[in-house]
Amino acid sequence: MSATIEKPKEITILFAGDSGDGIQLTGTQFTDTNALFGNDLSTFPNFPAEIRAPQGTLAGVSGFQLHFGSIEIFTPGDECDALVVMNAAALKANLKSLKKGGIIIANTDGFDPKNLRLAKIDSGVSALEDGSLSDYKVYPIEVTKLTKECLKDSGLGQKDIDRTKNMFVLGYVLWMFDRSLDPTLKYLSDKFKKKPEIVDANSKVLRAGYNFGDTTETPTTRFSVDKAQMGKGTYRNIMGNEAAAIGLVAAAQRSGLELFYGSYPITPASDILHELAKHKNFGVKTFQAEDEIAAVASAIGASFGGALGITASSGPGIALKGEAIGLALMLELPLVIVNVQRGGPSTGLPTKTEQADLLQAIYGRNGEAPVAVVAAATPADCFKMAYEACRLAVQHMTPVFFLSDGYLANGAEPWRFPTADELPAFKGNFATSADAAEEGENYRPYERDENLVRKWAIPGTLGLEHRVGGIEKQDGTGNISYDPDNHQHMVNTRAQKISNIANNIPLQDIELGAAKGKVLILGWGSTFGAIKGATKELIEDGHSVSHAHARYLFPFPKNFEEVLRNFETVLIPEMNMGQLNMMIRSQYLIPTVALNKVKGIPFSKNEIKDKVLEILK
């Protein structure tokens, strides 16, 4: 008898185990396989801050959640259909997110008395044996033992053999969900090109896992999710930080500017540095500075010299960069500041997600210090908004914040990527020697165009010698000025200059639903998927609900207020205590409703739906 194949529209699966179990790799490989197959998908990796947290403990559990389907997928999924656990702690920590009737694939070798003790299971009895999992379909597999058996003649040491056990699980899961081994086999042979014995061992274990499912057929049901009906085009799978990095490179390429990236390692922003460091053949210069302040200051130095200066960090690092961002604003030089937000305040929750740095980006400097702020909505959107941040910084000679967060940074989704030609080219307005002053006169670095933007006058250009600095300056000449009226004028001018950016960004659109109605759910950043998913279901249920997502947060698009005023209620869900909410209320006097959550994990679709239904009651 062969297993029957069911065809669900969507599956949510969570891989969980020790942070050293290779869970992230297993999840990523399964994701890539489904992406290549043609599913729509969304992922959520969730790992501890410690690199190697104590083995077998609850604190050490690393998770990777994947939601894939033949329908449009908005979030990594609220509840799981399947849970893959490598040990007792992983099961204990994640059972609550499994649907009743869901599947548990468990490595029984991770449920020995020691594992039970480490997972603080006081009874000392494994859940696999005490009957407590009777509501679920449990597939216990002796993964560690079977892997050892499989590689007993490989000549590999015990440690190397142990490291391949995630491939057994992956093979089994690929069998259960009717997916090909090929993408993983190719990945292994590329990754360990120089170590054929490792390629062989992992491939063998992967196949063994697949065959184990096929021959034992313990589960009588397999699942096969059809391809999604996505728009025509060529897709790739992409994570947020990678998308951001590529967006920065693309912006440099399409503007003809040299990309300089000054950064200090910090979770969860470091991957952008790692990615950019691989692309030196694009002329990218990465600089791992001695601290956060040096990172931003070096980017300012690069911009002063005519390069596209970029710095990145997460909240604590952004706090350190504040004074220098103010300098860039006074110098009126392009600067892109990437903030991959994480749980705060202080060190906070380094590996968890939050969007509580919005007000820091918009207001977090001394003095009247406006800068532009944009934010990405999804992992792939990080590409577009990082690109936009560069475009605005160069066209308006100003610092621009690009906000991402931990969830976007490490989350993945299919991306219908553009070609280079489809990306709007832009260029710096460089002053030339033709702009030099008459003999005996000085060059005027702060002459402005109709948008109040000055020219980019870079060292090395004959006749444009001039001095800039953080002290208040006279408009036009740039000479130091303490004149009261001049200061008022300059503060007004800098504010107006940023306001003018509203003329150079798209109007606010409605993502889903009617342009007028009862409830508008206004989001920004990574709440996108949960809000869109919730809105879709509410509309299907006949409710008057729409979704708008703000990508340009300072200044707002010109029609922003008008869009909001077309609804009886504006609901603003945020992973903070109400920051966009505060801005909308103070700027437009609209009595918005806030929905706030700061738990280090994203909103679920249902949390948003419930709130809307409460409003509609």
Place this chain on the structure above:
Amino acid sequence: MAEVLNGELTAKDFETDQEVRWCPGCGDYSILKQVQKVIPELGVKRENVVFISGIGCSSRFPYYMNTYGMHSIHGRAPAVVSGLKATNPDLSVWMITGDGDALSIGGNHLIHMLRRNFNINILLFNNQIYGLTKGQYSPTSEEGKTTKSTPMGSLDHPFNPAALCLGADSTFYARTMDRDPIHLRDVLSRANAHKGTSMVEIYQNCNVFNDGAFFGMTDKETKGNQTLFVEHGKPLVFGATKEFGIKLDGFTPVIVNMNSASENELWIHDETDRTKANLLVRFYQDPSLEGNFPRPFGVFYTEERACYEDLLVNQVETAKSKFGEGDLNALLRGKSTWTIN
């Protein structure tokens, strides 16, 4: 505007129309004047010269130089310079800083600048006091210094800037003073000629908040005994009539009277000798006190070491030759794709 050829410019061409606002009598005036004199002699085009400073009295310097300039924020000039130089290796970059800016708030950046060895010149105006904030002790003020913030005397042990810089593997370290214009110009030329981070500490008198801090080393009557001007290949001699010499007894420097010693036994200054340079930087006790060593001036140490910006450019070139010029479409496409028709 017509191109100005090298050698046609004079000190006057490097003055700006801005009123110089240092206190009358400040040592900074002398340094500004000597820099304006030296720069035209260096064979660098004016448009390629950039002065970058932090915050403090000395950091107003860029406003008075008719070149490109940036008055940045407190302590961060080294980082600004690093980014500028990494992307514009051909510029002649001069960093202006003070003892507070470089050694206190910007201490971290300074040591990293030195180890990376960007090809720039640093002029550290050391007046052993905070001037712009009106008279608090600085990280080079002597122990027990009575100031507004330390009415009972400072508790801080001061930095020895020379030892600090050598400790950070500086590839060029020299000391000079505002009141010796010829020596100052000579050191500036040497600093400019060195490829790497050239660190020049300039003793500068703050006549308002710390007047006379270095008078012992600058006044005619005392300077002979309190200063030691070192020159490469020359023996270490000092005193009004060069009546004293310094020799090495093992690794211990000893002062000898030239009446009873011959030049052959003396320590011969060798700018490339790191071991000796490390002894020289320790001549840091109060030179006015009996038995102490005189304070050395001149180029202590210099070595050739690859500059960060050159290494960075090399990496970019290597990447291009290894992987080919970046192809944006290939980058956008990534490693694996699928197509929906």
